[in-house]
Amino acid sequence: MTSSSTPPPTPTGAPTRHTPLRGLTARGRDEAHRVASPLELFFDLCFVVAIxxxxxQLVHAIAEGHAGEGILNYAMVFFSIWWAWMNFTWFASAYDNDDVLYRVVTLVQIAGVLVLAAGISKAFESHEFLIVWLGYLIMRxxxxxxxxxxxxxxxxxxxxMALRYAGGVLLCQVGWLGLLLLPEGGRPWVFLVMALLEMCVPPFAEKDHPTSWHPHHISERYGLFTIIVLGETIAAATVAVKSGIDEHDALTDLLPIAAGGLLIVFAAWWIYxxxxxxxxxxxNRQxxxxGYGHYLIFASAAAVGAGLEVAVEQTVGKADISTLAASAAVTLPTALYFLTVWALHSRFYKVGIAQQLVLPTTALLVIVCTFLGDWAVFAAGIVSALAVATGVTLTARMVAKERGASGTSGERATSPVA
Known part of the structure; x- marks a missing residue:
């Protein structure tokens, strides 16, 4: 909407919403009350389609006994999804002015991810990356x-800095043509080289002038996307369990998987x-x-949902794999998630060796649960829940000890609760 009058002043860096087109300049890093916009939330939801x-496709690959090939394809496709999302997120944190052109270009990026999602099945089944590449091209x-x-x-x-970003993104997009032109055996190497080059673009572009991303906004954006990915995990597991009950009347057999999966997801949310x-x-270094480490967090969180589907299919006889393989499809990504969240998040706020060891020990015990047969997923869920309980207990004791030592028992604790 346009207005003939002069718009009222706004805080430094904050977008005005009265003009359809204006310069794209940096927002303030210290801007108060910075939160995710409705457009950003819509953007995230559309990315879930691709995830x-x-x-x-990962479920199909593992259930058919092609776990290695499926994981490789999943890693490649998920990188394109995650990297496009991450580039937009950090750009928007610094430069979202919410004018008409900004919105239109963002909607074009959303169209690109939907095109990419349409090509994922061919990328997995016949290693044809043309549609995925075209969707990525639109976004880029x-x-x-x-x-x-x-x-x-x-x-x-x-x-x-802006020109370096534009040039780097363009050159990398040209490099991804290797997925279309080179023989199939060389494509994993193309992926590895291009992924590394992609991740070198931001440090190179910002070496002389960092962007003004907003810490609160960035942490919220990553947190919201984590919730969305975990929600997709719950949805996938629910559909799998429902299918198993409707088609095979296997409620009793599936209850341990459903309960264990729910406990894993609850614990995953809690610790994050x-x-x-x-x-x-x-x-920028931190x-x-x-930000880069979240590739493993997002990918493993989504893979937990795929693993739960595989476990359900194996239990009802639809997957031609062993119980051990089906259990590993859940426990391994769960352990990776816990370990990565500890490395990126939790360890900076843990006090003492006992608190520091909770999540690494949990990851190890979850892997051990792989060998417990039909009860592996349930056992992994119990271990995950116990990790949260242990963290809460250790923190409560630490807070109580600090209060006793300082004589401020009436004050409210501000320490994390796990």
């Missing part, structure tokens, strides 16, 4: 357009959100490591 497709061209808008609206080191991670994001 769901990748999970479905839209991102390049955004960076060129920044370059046009700024000057000096910031303009140079128990610490105020925005306080750790104080520099932020890059934290």
């Amino acid at each position: 769901a497709q990748a999970g479905v 061209l839209a991102l390049i357009a955004q960076w060129l808008r920044v370059a046009r609206s700024t000057e000096g080191a910031e303009r140079t 959100f128990v610490v105020p991670i925005h306080g750790h994001l104080r520099s 932020a890059f490591l934290w």
Whole structure:
């Protein structure tokens, strides 16, 4: 909506919502009350479509006894999904001005991820990456357009940074043509090289001028996407259990899997959100490591849902794999999730060796649960729940000890509860 009158002043860096088109300049890193916008939430929900497709194909690959090939394809496809989401998220944290052109370009990026999602099945089944590449191309061209808008609206080191981003993204997109042109045996190497080059673009572009991403906003965006991925895990497991009950009348056999899976997801949510991670994001070096590490968090969280589907299919006789393989499809990504969340999140807020060892020990015990046969998933869920209970207990004791020592028992504790 346009207005003939002059819009009222707004806080520094905050977007005004009265003009359809304006310069794309940086928002303030210290901007108060910065939260995810409705457009960002919509963007995330559309990305879940692609994640769901990748999970479905991973289930099929594992259930048919092609776990190695399925995991490799999953890693490649999930990288394209995650990297496109991450590039948009950090860009939006610094430059979202919410004008008409910004919204339109973002909707183009959403269209790109839907095209990518449509090509995931062919990428898995016949290793044809053309549609995936085209979807990625649409998203990346839209991102390049955004960076060129920044370059046009700024000057000096910031303009140079924006041009580096635009050029780096374009060159990497050309490099991904190797997935289409090279023999099938060389594609994993193309993926490895191009993934590394993609991750080198932000440090190179920002070496002289870092973007003004907002710590609270970034931590919220990652947290919201984690919730969405965990929600997709619950949805996938629910559909699998319902199918097993409807088609095979196997409620009794599936209850341990359903209960264990629910406990795993609850624990996964708890341990991720128990610490105020925005306080750790104080520099680009910390932020890059934290942001890049979420590839493993998101991928493993989504893979837990796929693993639960595999466990259900194996239990009702639809998957031609062993109980051990079906159990590993759940326990291994669960252990990876716990270990990665500890490395990126929790360890910065744990006090003492006992608190530090809770999640690494939990990851190890979850792996041991793989060998418990039909009760493996349930046992992994119990171990996950006990990890949360242990963390809560240790923290409560620490807080009580500190209160007793300081004589401030009436004050409210501010420490994380797990």
